[in-house]
Structures are given as structure tokens and as C-alpha cells.
Amino acid sequence: MTITGIAAIGAGLAAIGAGVGIGKIGGSAMDAMARQPEMHGKIQSSALILAAFVEAVALFGVVVAFLQG
């Protein structure tokens, strides 16, 4: 396997992690919104921010893949 292939696998693994993380954030945010519809806006914006933080980790993986690619 070439180094590019390994990098692609790494990026994929990072995407799995971030997917799980963002999924959890999304699920919890939905839960919270269902419980407290009046807090909808606040929950949504903080969920987006948190998703951005989690996503950054996956993007570091993507960048490493770019480095190799």
C-alpha cells in the first residue's frame, strides 16, 4: 500500500470519529430542543459551535491526508 492509501485510511478514521462526535452533539441538541423548545436558538448555535470544534479534529486528519497526497 502506498503512503497515499494509508493517508486516505487515516482521513477515513478521523471522519468516523468526527461523525460519531457530531452525531452525538446533534442527537443531544435535538433532545434538548424537544425538551425546551423555547431555548431552540441558543441550543442550535452552541451545537453548531461544538460541532465545529469536533469537526476541526477530523479536518486535521484531512489536512494530514493532503500533506501526503
Added chain:
Amino acid sequence: MLFLAISFAGYASEDSDPNKDEEFNAKEMILHHVKDAHEFHLWDWKGKPVSLSLPIILWTDNGLTTFSSSKFHHDDQGKEIVEANGGKFVKLHEKIYQLDANATSVAFDEEHHPTNAHRPLNFSITRNVFMMWVSVAVLLLIFITAARSYKKSKDGVPTGIAGFIEPLVVFVRDEIGKPMIGEHKYKRYMPYLLTIFFFIWINNIFGLIPILNGANLSGNIAFTCTLAVFTFIITTLSGNSNYWKHIFWMPGVPVPMKIFLMPIEIIGMFVKPISLMIRLFANITAGHVIILALMSLIFVFKSVAIAPVSVAFSLFITVIEIIVTAIQAYIFTILSALYFGMATEEAHH
């Protein structure tokens, strides 16, 4: 959708046309699209590329050197040598190299790096710089028109484009500025937040318009790096004593913990803008790469049958990317505001 297909097909043919026997290389095509370029390639006409030549501005040992990118005659392999201001220049993979004084052509090592040429400081008006200026012109037109319309209407009621702009401006103020920085201090940062929000957003959108051959400005690390550095500078300059205390001597934890936290916080100070930079760059670039990769499936499989599938998928991704353009602009702005808010927060113990 038709535009999308045509324009990307144009790309593909550009790469495969010059050497008919050469295999279609999806990776090269995608990288060519995602990266910056010295000419604004519009479309191919009868096998010849139609493009807008952009000026090349170099700072060499002999001073400022300028010439048009058309002098390279669309050569990107370092074969066409342009002589200007006493220097010999070639374009290789969208980079300008200056040949050493006695060299007559580019020599490569085994990794295809030129051995007898170096890169002068390059201030060229590239495709991205050009599109950036277009976006600035559009922004100025939109917002100054909007601001004028307030003056015209005596009672301050937004009319025309201001009616569309105002909710966005109020959104940035009420959803980003006020909650993240705080009621009292947000006003100082509003111009920066608004400018960065709309600047990133419009460039994200321009990157998605296929007929412009997607100058991928906000997916270029130089662009995101510059904006992240601005955020970093503003954060650092507006940091109050409370902010620095939290970095160097975290209050409310035991002394060994303070010593332990200090390097982490110092690293964090730099990681924040770096993550801003990476996030925007990687999001936008990844979006473009995915759309183009789906499109190049048609040419990889050399079959029209695959076209509907890949067009449908890339349409789907494009729609997601349209949402991402706004979300990423929002995220960059809200995180910048968050960092400003952290820097200006007063101690509340």
C-alpha cells in the same frame, strides 16, 4: 446543473486534450482546480483554452518585474521561458521560477523539482486575487447601496436591498456579537465581525459558482491564514489582565496545576487561530474536492451511463455546500467573537 456539468467537463478535457494518449488524471484535475492559478481559464474553444490573462508581478534581484501571464502561452510545465527585466522566468505547476543566470532550460531532479531555478517573491494578481477583488467590489456595491438607502428613507425604514441586508446584519449583531462578547463591549468588534462574515460568505459562494471556474479563494490556506492571523492579532491586542492571568497563572487551581496548565494555555492561544484557519480551508477545499471527484467519475469510467449518478450526487453535495458556505462563515465569525469575548471578559470571582 447544466452549467456545472459543462464547466467541469471543460476542465477534464483541458487536462486530457493536449496529450490524447495520456490517461485522465482526476487528482491532477482536482488539484488544478483547487489551487491558485496565474490565468483565469474560462473555457476551451476548439481545443484551445480561452482565458483571461492576469498580470504577473515579481520582486526579483533586479527590482519589480511585471509581465502578462499570456506570455507563458498556457504552458505550465516550465518549457516556455519568458525574459523580462533581465531575468528568465518559467511557470511550473502554477508557480513562477526564475532560472539561474547561466541556465537555458529547467533541469529537474528525480522528484520533479527544478534544480537550477529559484522562486522570486510573487505578488502576481492571480485568479484568487482577481476574484477577491471582484468579491470586494460586489460587497462594496451591496452594502454601500444598502447604507445609502437608509439615508434616503427619512424614517430609517430599510428599503430595497437594505431590507435583505438588515436581518443578516442584525443576526451578526444579536446572535454573534452580543452573546459572545457581551452587551458592553461588542460594539468595538462589530465592524470586524460583519466584514469577516460577509467577506468569507461571499467568497465561499463565489467558489461554488462553476462558470467562474470556481476561484477557490476561501479554500486557499493563504486566505484563511491571513484572516486567522487578523483574529489572533485582535484577540491578543484586546486581551485584558484577566485573560493573561488565565493563560499564565490560572486562578482558582493549586500551584502545581497552574504550572501544568501554563504551557497548555500558551499552546491553546496559538491553536485557536490555527484551527480557525484549518477549519475554513479544509471545509471548503474538501467540498470542492468531493464535487469534482464525483464529476470525474464520468471520465474515470469513460462512460456516459455513470453521468446521471455522478451528476445527482454532485448536485446533492453542491446543495450541502451552499449551506456550508453560510455555516462556515458563521462559525469563523462566531469563534472569532468567542475569542474576543474571552480576551475581554472581566474577572467575576
Added chain:
Amino acid sequence: MDLITPEFGLVFWTAITFLFLLLILRKFAWKPILGAVSDREEGIKNALASAENARKEMENLTADNERILKEARLEREALLKEAREIKEQMIANAETEAQEKANKIIEKAQAAIESEKKSAMAELKNHVAGLSVEIAEKVVRQELSNKDKQLELVESMLGEATLN
């Protein structure tokens, strides 16, 4: 690797362009737009406050009106009451006065009657005295003729006199 190496030229142009954009938009766009928005918000706030004030004033006014009305009603009632009292008093006064007058008249009348009576009695007495004298004269004359008849006459005369 190429992809994540910032090109110096683009960094340079981005920085310059962004600063330019920031300065221009701050002066010509954000200031007027944010100013207009906050002015409007201020205006709405003021309008709401003044509406609230007006409402309060209105309330005060109606309260005042009601108070005045109430007072007026009370006053009217008081006036009416007073008038009624005065009327009653007047009636009472008149009654007592009339009573007094009547009493006086009666008294006068009685006094007059009394005096009349007295004078009548006096006259009567005089008369009786006169009569008595006459009778006595007659009796005295008759006694001279007939003692019995004389007595009889006196007796009858006296009987008559007491009847008066």
C-alpha cells in the same frame, strides 16, 4: 503539501484587501446601517415608553375624573341633604312660629274674653247693684204696704238676679 503552504503573494493581497474592505465598509456601510438599526430600536423603545406614559396619564386622568365625579356626587348629596334639612327646619320653624302666633292670638283672645268678661261682670254687678237698689226701693215701698208681699217680691227678684 502544496495545498497547505500559504503563498506569500496571496497572503499579502488578502491582508491589504481585507484591511481596505474593513476600513471602507466600517465607514460607509456598518456605521450607517448599525446606526439606523439602533436608532430605530431606540425610537421603538422611546415610542413604547411614551405610550406607556400616555397610558398611565390616561389612567391618572380617568382616576381623577372619577374622583371628581365622586366628589361632585357627594357634594350634591350633601347639598341636597342640607337643603332638605333647611326645608325641614324652615317648616319646623314656621310651624312653631305659627303655633306661637296662634297661641298668642288665643292668649290675647282669652285675655280679651277675660277682660270683656270682667267688664261684663262689673257691668253686671253694677246692673245688679242698680237692680238691687231698685228692688230694694220697691221692696221698701211695698213693705210699707204688705210685709208678706214685700218678702215675696224680694225673694223673686233675687231668684231672677242669680240667673243672670
